[in-house]
Amino acid sequence: MSTIDYSQKIPNNVNLGEDRTLQRALEGWQPNFIHWWDDVGPEGSTNFDVYLRTAVSVDPQGWAQFGHVKMRDYRWGIFLNPGDANRQVHFGDHKGEKAWQDVPGEHRANLRRIIVTQGDTEPASVEQQRHLGLTAPSMYDLRNLFQINVEEGRHLWAMVYLLHKHFGRDGREEAEALLQRTSGDQDNPRILGAFNEKTPDWLAFFMFTYFTDRDGKFQLSALAESAFDPLARTTKFMLTEEAHHMFVGESGVSRVLSRTAAVMNELKTDDAARVRAAGAIDLGTIQRYLNFHYSVTIDLFGADQSSNAAIFYSSGLKGRYEEGKRDDDHQLKGQTYKVLEVVNGQLQEKEVPMLNALNEVLRDDFIKDSVAGVNRWNKVLEKAGIPTRLTVPHKAFNRQIGALAGIKMSPDGRVVNEVEWSAKKADWLPTPEDFAFVASLMGRVVDPGKFAGWIAPPVMGINRQPVDFDYVRFG
Numbered sequence: 327m328s329t330i331d332y333s334q335k336i337p338n339n340v341n342l343g344e345d346r347t348l349q350r351a352l353e354g355w356q357p358n359f360i361h362w363w364d365d366v367g368p369e370g371s372t373n374f375d376v377y378l379r380t381a382v383s384v385d386p387q388g389w390a391q392f393g394h395v396k397m398r399d400y401r402w403g404i405f406l407n408p409g410d411a412n413r414q415v416h417f418g419d420h421k422g423e424k425a426w427q428d429v430p431g432e433h434r435a436n437l438r439r440i441i442v443t444q445g446d447t448e449p450a451s452v453e454q455q456r457h458l459g460l461t462a463p464s465m466y467d468l469r470n471l472f473q474i475n476v477e478e479g480r481h482l483w484a485m486v487y488l489l490h491k492h493f494g495r496d497g498r499e500e501a502e503a504l505l506q507r508t509s510g511d512q513d514n515p516r517i518l519g520a521f522n523e524k525t526p527d528w529l530a531f532f533m534f535t536y537f538t539d540r541d542g543k544f545q546l547s548a549l550a551e552s553a554f555d556p557l558a559r560t561t562k563f564m565l566t567e568e569a570h571h572m573f574v575g576e577s578g579v580s581r582v583l584s585r586t587a588a589v590m591n592e593l594k595t596d597d598a599a600r601v602r603a604a605g606a607i608d609l610g611t612i613q614r615y616l617n618f619h620y621s622v623t624i625d626l627f628g629a630d631q632s633s634n635a636a637i638f639y640s641s642g643l644k645g646r647y648e649e650g651k652r653d654d655d656h657q658l659k660g661q662t663y664k665v666l667e668v669v670n671g672q673l674q675e676k677e678v679p680m681l682n683a684l685n686e687v688l689r690d691d692f693i694k695d696s697v698a699g700v701n702r703w704n705k706v707l708e709k710a711g712i713p714t715r716l717t718v719p720h721k722a723f724n725r726q727i728g729a730l731a732g733i734k735m736s737p738d739g740r741v742v743n744e745v746e747w748s749a750k751k752a753d754w755l756p757t758p759e760d761f762a763f764v765a766s767l768m769g770r771v772v773d774p775g776k777f778a779g780w781i782a783p784p785v786m787g788i789n790r791q792p793v794d795f796d797y798v799r800f801g
Contacts, residue, residue, distance in 0.1 A: 329383050329407055337403030339384060339489070344411070349355040351490050355501055359482070362505045363398065366453045366642075368415055368475050369460060371397045371715075376472045377788065384563050391629075392789045394799060400476045402489040403601035406559040408594045415553040417649050418642040418658040425555040429492050433641055438493050440643060443517055444501050444545065444561075445485030446507065449479045450521035453509035456533055461768035467528070469788065469797035470574045474535065477567045484560045492556065519726065520622045527764045527783075528581060529607060533619035536575030536624025538695060541626045543568055543619055544647050544692045551645025576699050577784060580706050582607055584782040587710035596714065602763060603702075605779040609707075610715050613765065614756045617737055620696065621724035629728040630665040636681035646684065663687060664720060667729045672741055673722060686726075693721060724755065766778060772798065 331340045335353055342349050364372070375394040383389045384407050413425040429437055448471035452475050462468035476578065489497035507514050515522045520538055525531050546568060547563040589606040590596055599610035628635065638644040639658070646652065653663065664675045682689070697718055704715045719737035722730040733745040737754055771778045775794025787793045 330381060330403060330404075332382075333495075337401045337405075339349075339405050345491075348491055351498060352487065354611075355486060355498075355664050358502070358505050359402070359479075361448065361478065363452075366449075366508060367457055367479075368397065368452070368458075369800060370471060371458050371459055371472065374472075375798045375799040375801065377469055377795070378473055378790075379565075379793070380475060381567070386406065386566065389566060391456065396801075397472060397476065398798040400479075402476070402480050402483050404483055405480075405563050407554065407562040409559055414557060417551065417645050417708070418553070418640045419657070420553055421656055423624050425553055425558070427555055429554060433554075433643060434493070434642055436494060436638060437557070437640070438489070438500065439486050440549070440638070441485050441493075442504070443555065444549065445482055445489070445500075446517045447521055447542065448482040449504060449539070450507075450516040450518075450697060450792045451476050453516075454525040454534070455531060457527065458497050458499050458528060458610065458645045461528065461770055463768075463771055463781045464530055464776060464783070465774055465797050466787065466793060467578070467781075468772060468782060469730070471531070474574060477571070480567065481564050484564055488556060488560060510541045510568070520625055520626050521712070523622060529612070529615050532575050532578030532617050534575070535571050535692065536579060536699065537619045537623040538626070539568060539571040539575060540696060540699075541623050541692060543572065544627075544688055544695075546627065547560050547647045548644050549705060550679060551649040551742065553642030572766075578781075579612070579703055581698045581782040581784060582612065583609075583706045584710070585704055586612070588782070589705055590712060593708060596712075605767065607764060607767070607780050610753075611711075611718075611756070611760050613716055614754065614760060616700070616722065617719045618755050624689055624692065625720060625725060625727040627692065628685040630667075630686045630730070631678055631682045631728075632685050633682065635684040636679070639681060639684050642749055646687060666731070668733050673733075673735075673739075689721070693718070707739065715730075715733070719754075768784070771801075 330337050334343060334355065336342060374397055376397055377392060378395045378400060379390045379392050379605060380401060381389055382391050384405055398710055415421055415423050415425055455471065455475060458471055459468055459676040462471065462582050486501045486504065489501045507516050509516050510522045510524065525534050542564065546561040546565050548566065550558050552558045586601065586606045586609060589601055589604045593600055601608040649656065658680045660678040661680040663686060665678055665683050665686050666673050667676050700716050707714060720735055720739035722733055722735040724735050725731050734744060735744045736742050767780045769778065774796050777783050783793055787795055788797065
């Protein structure tokens with residue numbers, strides 16, 4: 327069904343009430359989720375009434391409504407896109423067979439691993455962002471942060487439903503563990519490295535939502551192709567919500583650039599110290615933040631060559647981005663793809679079986695999409711008459727995973743020695759001084775229509791509301 331039933335304790339469109347055992351199990355998990363939210367969710371937000379978007383349907387024409395909701399009372403639920411009884415597997419060894427409604431035994435462990443890894447990223451980002459509300463640059467931005475937080479919580483529910491419904495006791499234990507790991511915890515960290523990094527300030531938040539949530543878009547798109555139909559239907563609806571997260575990142579950085587450009591033009595200077603003294607973030611710092619978040623995010627796609635990626639594809643568990651638009655045989659046996667490797671300290675291209683290079687295929691799709699957005703940021707600078715341009719660094723820059731891990735590479739693609747890396751690292755990646763400077767700007771501004779001095783207001787408000795609307799009512 328496309329309409330979501332909000333009369334139930336757990337809102338859903340999966341007829342949860344017809345499976346009492348599953349319903350009881352999820353209602354048993356629900357208090358643990360609320361306890362996790364209270365413990366490591368958005369700090370100090372319990373009594374705020376926030377102008378939030380809530381899913382009311384999975385119909386793309388009118389799937390959400392807006393209204394003030396207490397954060398803790400947000401109705402997290404389980405929403406799947408409508409099913410198609412005739413849907414077929416359209417890639418891999420099972421191509422042409424009917425899509426699966428239940429987990430085939432031979433793919434059980436791999437599917438569980440995929441769902442757990444995706445599920446683990448959702449609460450991690452809430453934990454990474456929990457302090458940001460204390461330094462919001464405006465009420466508008468505070469509301470956007472909270473919208474992302476509740477939707478990441480919703481995406482956790484999406485994965486937990488699949489674990490409970492399809493994986494028995496193992497799934498229930500994995501669902502509990504999703505609330506026990508914590509971002510950055512020494513003893514029990516989140517599964518993926520990027521989700522254990524700090525998000526110390528709002529520039530980092532905007533870069534995270536631009537780049538790392540974009541990784542989410544590509545991973546979810548690949549899972550939306552899955553032969554396991556409940557996973558495909560779940561992730562398709564998650565993508566509807568994910569789009570806003572990337573918008574917050576892209577528009578946030580655009581607004582930072584707009585303010586920086588205005589200050590540079592007022593002062594008639596590109597001197598970083600003078601721009602900083604005027605309370606704006608200099609372009610060098612923005613570029614270094616970009617370099618860091620981009621390089622950390624492209625590591626999320628995994629090793630350049632991966633037998634797991636080949637298995638996931640051939641067995642129908644995870645497709646490519648926009649699989650249906652590709653004009654090949656969708657089985658890829660005998661096809662090749664170019665990856666980079668390091669030979670005698672230099673980068674070389676190497677042809678490898680495409681099935682083993684599917685992480686790299688997805689990474690390259692992500693890179694293309696990311697570059698397009700960075701070009702839109704450059705339009706802000708161009709329009710303001712600022713000659714500097716932001717760039718994404720070379721894909722081998724600052725890599726920690728795969729064949730490129732540990733190679734010393736400049737952002738413009740030169741292999742450098744240890745001496746040059748040490749000398750230039752502070753030009754390429756954020757320094758403690760950069761973080762301290764950006765932190766010094768992070769004073770909380772929450773009067774309606776007011777904005778911190780380092781960021782420009784948005785072009786328009788949310789859901790056709792004015793920019794100075796009371797998006798957050800403080801209890």
